[in-house]
Amino acid sequence: MDLFTRFLAELQEISLLIWEAFAGLFSRPRYIAETTRQMDLIGVGSLPIVLLTGFFTGGVLVLQTYPTLEYYSIQNEAGRSVATSLIRELGPVLSALMVSGRIGSAISAELGSMVVSQQIDAMRALGTNPSRKLVAPRVLALIFMLPLLTVAADIFGLFGGGIVASLLYNQDYHVFIDSVRNGIKTEDIIAGMIKPLFFGLIIGSVACYKGLSTTGGTVGVGRATTNAVVISSIWVIIFDFFLSKALQVILDIGRI
Amino acid sequence: MLDSQTAENTPLIDEALEPTDLEDAVDEPDRVQPAIEFRDVHLSFDDQKILNGICFSVRRGETKIILGRSGGGKSTIIRMILGLLKPDSGQIVIDGEDITDHGEEEMMSIRQKIGMVFQEGALFDSLSVFENVAYRLIEQGVDHEEIEHEVRRMLRFVDLEDAIDKMPIELSGGMRRRVGIARALIGDPSIVLFDEPTAGLDPPTARTICELAIKLRDLQDVSSIFVTHEMNNVRYLSSEYATVEPDGRVIFENEGERLCLLNTEVIMLRQGKVGFSGSDEQLRNVKDEYIQRFINGK
Numbered sequence: 251m252d253l254f255t256r257f258l259a260e261l262q263e264i265s266l267l268i269w270e271a272f273a274g275l276f277s278r279p280r281y282i283a284e285t286t287r288q289m290d291l292i293g294v295g296s297l298p299i300v301l302l303t304g305f306f307t308g309g310v311l312v313l314q315t316y317p318t319l320e321y322y323s324i325q326n327e328a329g330r331s332v333a334t335s336l337i338r339e340l341g342p343v344l345s346a347l348m349v350s351g352r353i354g355s356a357i358s359a360e361l362g363s364m365v366v367s368q369q370i371d372a373m374r375a376l377g378t379n380p381s382r383k384l385v386a387p388r389v390l391a392l393i394f395m396l397p398l399l400t401v402a403a404d405i406f407g408l409f410g411g412g413i414v415a416s417l418l419y420n421q422d423y424h425v426f427i428d429s430v431r432n433g434i435k436t437e438d439i440i441a442g443m444i445k446p447l448f449f450g451l452i453i454g455s456v457a458c459y460k461g462l463s464t465t466g467g468t469v470g471v472g473r474a475t476t477n478a479v480v481i482s483s484i485w486v487i488i489f490d491f492f493l494s495k496a497l498q499v500i501l502d503i504g505r506i
Numbered sequence: 507m508l509d510s511q512t513a514e515n516t517p518l519i520d521e522a523l524e525p526t527d528l529e530d531a532v533d534e535p536d537r538v539q540p541a542i543e544f545r546d547v548h549l550s551f552d553d554q555k556i557l558n559g560i561c562f563s564v565r566r567g568e569t570k571i572i573l574g575r576s577g578g579g580k581s582t583i584i585r586m587i588l589g590l591l592k593p594d595s596g597q598i599v600i601d602g603e604d605i606t607d608h609g610e611e612e613m614m615s616i617r618q619k620i621g622m623v624f625q626e627g628a629l630f631d632s633l634s635v636f637e638n639v640a641y642r643l644i645e646q647g648v649d650h651e652e653i654e655h656e657v658r659r660m661l662r663f664v665d666l667e668d669a670i671d672k673m674p675i676e677l678s679g680g681m682r683r684r685v686g687i688a689r690a691l692i693g694d695p696s697i698v699l700f701d702e703p704t705a706g707l708d709p710p711t712a713r714t715i716c717e718l719a720i721k722l723r724d725l726q727d728v729s730s731i732f733v734t735h736e737m738n739n740v741r742y743l744s745s746e747y748a749t750v751e752p753d754g755r756v757i758f759e760n761e762g763e764r765l766c767l768l769n770t771e772v773i774m775l776r777q778g779k780v781g782f783s784g785s786d787e788q789l790r791n792v793k794d795e796y797i798q799r800f801i802n803g804k
Contacts, residue, residue, distance in 0.1 A: 279647075367626065367628060368625070369628055369630055369631070371590055373630075374588070374610075374617070375617055375643060377618060377640075
């Protein structure tokens with residue numbers, strides 16, 4: 251099977267898996283407790299790494315852009331620069347990449363281990379649908395929690411940027427905050443919340459599919475985990491481009 | 507005089523497992539219909555033919571031992587009964603219902619009557635022994651008190667009630683298999699599938715697993731398929747039967763002048779087909795070099 255045909259076949263399988271998982275939400279059993287548990291693991295568990303990423307991303311944005319802005323005597327716009335970059339783009343994408351590495355790998359490893367040890371077969375033999383029990387809670391939890399994690403990353407990013415502007419470049423923090431406030435529009439925030447919804451779906455779908463289609467024993471589990479992280483990361487970046495363009499048109503953002 | 511082998515420390519039968527009343531069973535019309543039927547089943551993976559026109563049936567209360575070399579399709583047959591694999595052609599009938607084209611939702615009701623014992627136990631390693639055995643009942647939303655009663659009953663059957671709060675990682679291989687059997691028996695399935703349940707176990711533990719299968723066959727009228735390539739298991743299952751003493755103790759006796767086992771047959775798979783089907787005596791006496799080499803190991 252050539253690469254393109256294999257890609258289409260896998261896309262079909264992932265689509266069917268997600269369809270089955272979401273179709274199961276409209277009838278019993280619904281695994282609400284399991285979904286809540288996954289939200290805790292994904293949301294609360296990923297918070298430290300996402301906050302750290304946001305904080306230092308905001309800091310390095312100011313670090314890199316402030317000298318250039320100062321050259322053009324518009325250093326007071328540093329807050330706007332950080333805010334629009336973070337909220338529109340870097341917050342959603344970097345949060346998704348961090349979560350893909352942490353959670354995507356964990357999901358595919360867990361499900362892959364269950365496949366090779368016949369636990370998935372045992373689950374089906376005992377009358378439980380793995381799509382409902384395993385896939386749906388994880389994908390839903392990612393869709394719910396990634397936007398919240400992104401907001402947290404954005405806030406800490408602005409905080410990091412403000413600290414760098416204040417401590418390294420002696421900018422009055424009121425100037426920074428005013429610049430942030432003037433630079434953010436409602437449409438930017440909406441766009442910044444829509445992207446993580448799609449990214450959560452991508453990460454959950456790819457990780458669950460790769461885990462459940464593991465073959466080849468423990469070596470296969472490692473391979474599935476690596477593939478899940480790499481493929482979901484690439485798709486996040488590709489989707490981000492097309493989503494950004496679509497949101498620019500729909501929400502009329504990107505104009506000064 | 508018959509040879510009797512009393513299983514030491516065998517749990518009393520009374521509460522653990524009530525023998526099924528078989529006196530009138532032979533007159534029940536349901537018994538005419540096989541529990542499991544394979545009708546000319548074919549399956550290939552890529553270009554390799556795994557099953558090439560498999561035909562056999564398992565009567566009610568019968569144990570069918572499936573022998574064959576590794577990779578010969580034995581476990582594939584079991585997976586097809588559970589609907590985990592679909593045949594390329596042919597029919598699979600469970601209790602008179604053709605499941606060949608059943609989807610996942612339709613298979614759920616079929617799987618309620620089937621218990622499956624996996625090769626390595628396939629316990630859920632994040633759940634305790636209690637939660638593993640109770641899994642099916644928890645999913646069905648059964649009341650907690652009833653779950654606890656049933657779980658303890660099943661663990662007594664496999665003599666592992668003391669391990670109820672342990673995690674699978676704390677159990678030996680044999681104990682994991684026995685918990686797997688307890689989990690398979692919850693809900694009192696009428697069909698039990700054993701997929702090489704004694705693989706990798708020491709002889710005494712393997713013997714214990716076979717005794718559990720014999721008890722299910724003779725005291726619970728369960729239809730079963732027992733996949734193995736160990737001839738010791740064939741000997742136990744084909745030559746011994748379980749009875750209940752007046753004091754409730756289960757003993758295992760060899761067939762002989764008093765009783766001849768008719769409820770256990772052997773089939774051997776060979777190049778995707780049923781190469782042999784019959785009793786263990788016929789298997790030992792068949793003049794086929796391949797079969798003799800298989801059963802004698804040389």
